[in-house]
Amino acid sequence: MMKTKNKLLRMSKVLSLVFGIFFQIYWYKILRKPQAEWDKLWGSFGARFRQTLFELEGLLIKLGQILSTRADLLPPSFISQIEDLTDKVPPSQWSEIEKILEKEWGNSLHQHFQSIEKTAIASASIGEVYKGVLQDGTEVAIKVKRPNIDSIVHTDFRILSIVFWLVDHLVPLPKGLMNFKILFKEVKQVIERELDYSKELNTILTFKERFKEMDIVQIPAVYAELSTSNVLVMEWVEGVRLTNNEAISQLPVGRQELAQKLLKVFLPQWMEPGTFHADPHPGNVLVSKEGKIILLDFGMVGELSKKDAGYFQGLIESFLAKNYPKSVECLFQLGVLLPEAESRTIERILAEFITFQPAHLKEMDLLALKLEINDLIQSLPIQIPTRFVFLGRSVVTIEGIIRNLAPEAELLELGKPVFMEWLNTQGNNKWLFVWQWLQSQPVFKIFHSVNEFLNAPQKMEQLKEVEQRRQFHFTMYENTKKQLFQLTLFGFIGIAAGIYSAHDLIWEISAGVAAAGCIGYIICCYRLKKWMKYMHEKRRI
Numbered sequence: 408m409m410k411t412k413n414k415l416l417r418m419s420k421v422l423s424l425v426f427g428i429f430f431q432i433y434w435y436k437i438l439r440k441p442q443a444e445w446d447k448l449w450g451s452f453g454a455r456f457r458q459t460l461f462e463l464e465g466l467l468i469k470l471g472q473i474l475s476t477r478a479d480l481l482p483p484s485f486i487s488q489i490e491d492l493t494d495k496v497p498p499s500q501w502s503e504i505e506k507i508l509e510k511e512w513g514n515s516l517h518q519h520f521q522s523i524e525k526t527a528i529a530s531a532s533i534g535e536v537y538k539g540v541l542q543d544g545t546e547v548a549i550k551v552k553r554p555n556i557d558s559i560v561h562t563d564f565r566i567l568s569i570v571f572w573l574v575d576h577l578v579p580l581p582k583g584l585m586n587f588k589i590l591f592k593e594v595k596q597v598i599e600r601e602l603d604y605s606k607e608l609n610t611i612l613t614f615k616e617r618f619k620e621m622d623i624v625q626i627p628a629v630y631a632e633l634s635t636s637n638v639l640v641m642e643w644v645e646g647v648r649l650t651n652n653e654a655i656s657q658l659p660v661g662r663q664e665l666a667q668k669l670l671k672v673f674l675p676q677w678m679e680p681g682t683f684h685a686d687p688h689p690g691n692v693l694v695s696k697e698g699k700i701i702l703l704d705f706g707m708v709g710e711l712s713k714k715d716a717g718y719f720q721g722l723i724e725s726f727l728a729k730n731y732p733k734s735v736e737c738l739f740q741l742g743v744l745l746p747e748a749e750s751r752t753i754e755r756i757l758a759e760f761i762t763f764q765p766a767h768l769k770e771m772d773l774l775a776l777k778l779e780i781n782d783l784i785q786s787l788p789i790q791i792p793t794r795f796v797f798l799g800r801s802v803v804t805i806e807g808i809i810r811n812l813a814p815e816a817e818l819l820e821l822g823k824p825v826f827m828e829w830l831n832t833q834g835n836n837k838w839l840f841v842w843q844w845l846q847s848q849p850v851f852k853i854f855h856s857v858n859e860f861l862n863a864p865q866k867m868e869q870l871k872e873v874e875q876r877r878q879f880h881f882t883m884y885e886n887t888k889k890q891l892f893q894l895t896l897f898g899f900i901g902i903a904a905g906i907y908s909a910h911d912l913i914w915e916i917s918a919g920v921a922a923a924g925c926i927g928y929i930i931c932c933y934r935l936k937k938w939m940k941y942m943h944e945k946r947r948i
Contacts, residue, residue, distance in 0.1 A: 414562045417463055421566045424459050425573060428452050433892055446484045453488025460489075464496050466563035466598060468532050473594065473796060496553075498527035498535050503554045511635045519633060523549065529690070533560070533601055533706070538643060546643035547630065550604065560602060564595060576932050597685065597797060601706035604639040610705040611641070613682060623668045625699045646693030646701040649808050660698035663821065666812040670825040672700050673805050677798065678720050678829070680713040685797040687804050709797035715741065724830075727823055731757045742792040884935040891931055895924030 435448060460471045474481065475490045508516055508523075516523060523539040528548070530536075533556055537549045571591045600606050611629050618624045627642040634640050647654040649669070655662060669692070676683035684691075686707035693701040711719075718740045725733035731754035738744045744753060791799055806818070813821060898921025905914025 417562055418566050420459060420463060421467070421570065424455060425570050427455075429573070433889070436889055437893060446482070449482040450484035450488060453485040456485075457489050464532055466532065466560050466567070469598065470567065470594065473800065496530050496532050498530040499554055501525040504535065504537070504551055507551055507554065507637060508549075511638045512633070548627070548641045548643050550639040550641065552602070552604070552637045557602060560598060564598075567591060567594070576936070593794070593796060597707055597709070600708070603636050604634060605636045607639060607706045608634050610682065610708055614684075614702065614705060618672070621672070623699055624672050625695060625701045627701075627703065644693070644695075644701055644703070646695050648689045649692060649694055650689045650811055652811075655694070655812070658694065658696065658698055663813045663816055665694060665698065666809045666816065666821055667825055668698070668700050669805060669809060669812070670822055671828070672702070673801070674822075674825055674829055677711070677802060678716060678723065680711055680716045682708050682710060683798065683801055685709040685801050687801055687808075689808060692805075692808065707797070709801070711798065715794070723826060726757075726819070727826060729758070741795075884931060888928060888931050888935070891924050891928040895921050895928060898922070898924055
């Protein structure tokens with residue numbers, strides 16, 4: 408039974424957590440706490456957030472998983488507390504599941520099945536999986552939505568809409584560009600899609616058609632006649648997790664070959680327009696005893712537009728050609744780099760990152776390295792556009808699995824032959840790759856360097872002036888908001904003091920002060936939001 412089903416209780420727990428965090432943030436700002444104290448505070452926020460998610464479960468666990476990928480927006484001490492969240496929920500009572508199945512099929516289970524195991528094979532926040540045997544002896548997986556999950560998710564969406572609104576209006580946004588409305592809309596679309604198993608059925612059929620010519624991938628068949636919006640019946644597929652090192656070592660294929668097979672399956676999803684698997688965690692990506700990659704659970708998928716796919720292709724091509732100016736241009740076009748980013752600095756960082764040797768990891772403190780990378784991400788003029796949240800989740804998850812499979816191999820060396828093989832299927836793109844390779848050679852780099860050298864002083868002055876003006880406006884709005892918040896807080900304290908001391912004049916004056924501060928705060932928030940929207944639109948021009 409999913410915990411804390413009471414709607415008011417769920418809402419009160421989440422909102423009390425959010426308001427507690429808001430209050431402490433503003434209190435630390437008022438006291439001007441040092442950075443070390445802020446790190447401890449964000450660490451405690453992460454721990455409380457994690458505890459609340461585990462207590463409430465449901466949709467909120469998925470929110471935590473998404474936030475854990477946003478190192479570009481959230482402090483490292485907060486991320487470290489939630490980065491290993493898992494979507495595991497105790498299974499429901501079999502009697503409740505049986506009622507759902509009988510309601511969906513309209514008759515006794517024995518008309519279709521010889522038997523169904525009453526213990527769930529897997530159980531997550533939205534659905535559970537049971538193993539069954541059809542009348543003809545075929546083993547199948549039966550995916551059933553949890554009892555009352557639609558009502559719980561509806562409640563959680565209402566809670567999240569309030570939380571996102573509060574964050575959007577009350578919290579200073581890192582770099583001032585995170586669009587929480589779009590992020591909430593995308594989260595809602597993905598989860599609503601997960602709630603309708605008939606859509607997942609269609610997605611499975613789409614993926615089966617897409618990979619029908621690729622013999623290294625296996626996608627389970629579906630039984631449409633037994634599937635509904637609440638139940639999905641699929642072929643039972645046996646496989647081992649790619650993180651199970653002992654089982655992997657007994658397979659007839661090597662670890663590097665498996666890593667390259669995984670790239671062959673997912674690279675087209677990340678590079679071509681269309682649908683991609685957005686939740687490829689180790690439980691959803693298995694390997695068969697023959698060495699085939701098995702894809703499961705297509706409830707969470709994303710869409711990649713034709714325009715973005717083109718820039719992603721250009722980005723990978725420029726990485727392989729070590730044409731870093733082209734890489735930076737693609738990052739600008741994708742919206743990952745902010746306009747004030749200095750191209751040459753980003754090129755040098757990319758060059759250092761791409762040439763990094765994995766063998767050096769043995770000599771490093773991995774935790775310190777991870778924190779250093781997070782700090783670098785925070786300090787650079789970059790952002791991850793909200794439309795790439797789920798794509799990023801897919802890429803990062805697969806990258807982690809590949810690192811586990813082939814820890815000694817260099818990721819680019821593993822990916823280059825896979826990318827070239829994919830590129831050969833793309834027609835004229837291979838000539839584009841050759842041209843980019845030529846551009847990366849020293850003779851072309853000389854022209855790039857001379858041109859940038861001549862234009863650098865003027866460009867740097869312009870960027871510096873724009874950034875100083877932007878920072879001044881942002882600081883001015885934030886200082887005004889802080890002063891109005893303090894005035895409002897002072898007014899409420901005065902109201903309490905006036906009521907306690909029974910002095911009408913004190914609490915009446917304090918009420919006026921609080922009202923003025925509150926109105927001023929709302930106006931300031933509105934003006935700041937307008938200004939940030941203007942800046943966001945200006946940056947996209």
